[in-house]
Amino acid sequence: MTFANFLLISEGFDYLKTLPNATFAILGVAVILGLITSIINVKMMNLDEYKRMMLDSKKNQAEMMAAVKSGNQRRIDRAQKRQQELMGQQSKMSMDRMKISLFFFIPFILIWQVLGNFFGNSVIAFFPFDAPFIPRDLTVANWYLLCSFGSNIIVSRVLGLTFEIDPDESAVKENEQE
Numbered sequence: 001m002t003f004a005n006f007l008l009i010s011e012g013f014d015y016l017k018t019l020p021n022a023t024f025a026i027l028g029v030a031v032i033l034g035l036i037t038s039i040i041n042v043k044m045m046n047l048d049e050y051k052r053m054m055l056d057s058k059k060n061q062a063e064m065m066a067a068v069k070s071g072n073q074r075r076i077d078r079a080q081k082r083q084q085e086l087m088g089q090q091s092k093m094s095m096d097r098m099k100i101s102l103f104f105f106i107p108f109i110l111i112w113q114v115l116g117n118f119f120g121n122s123v124i125a126f127f128p129f130d131a132p133f134i135p136r137d138l139t140v141a142n143w144y145l146l147c148s149f150g151s152n153i154i155v156s157r158v159l160g161l162t163f164e165i166d167p168d169e170s171a172v173k174e175n176e177q178e
Helices: 003-011 021-044 047-070 073-119 140-159 167-177
Strands: none
Touching: 021 073, 021 140, 047 073, 073 140
């Protein structure tokens, strides 16, 4: 597709350049892209294993603190060894997630180019109050980043990619293993 063809096609979407259409269009793009990457993350990784690893890590941190308080060097060494094993497992899982992210890097760059060319430096949204590092007049880049961070947190929670580790749940898992 040549740039001239792109301009012809984009003429039909000029209504998206006006407020609030531009605001909602960028929000929609951010949510859709976040949803796609999160769904692929869910399909590509073992969530049960990930949750188990996070619970084990939390349990090990508590064990490490208890070992340090007790001053028992053997117990501290055992907890440190287990912590190193868990860090290795977490590192492998993080690398797997990063590979998925790298897979999407080129499409994201292309989408950024299209959005940047279409909207330019026009104001997409207004931030309601003064905040450090956030301008009051938001361009495509500013608004997309805010939408992306906000929507990805919600989408990740809904799909189970992030979760709270309840201390009671950690204790229940510990009792099940014994």
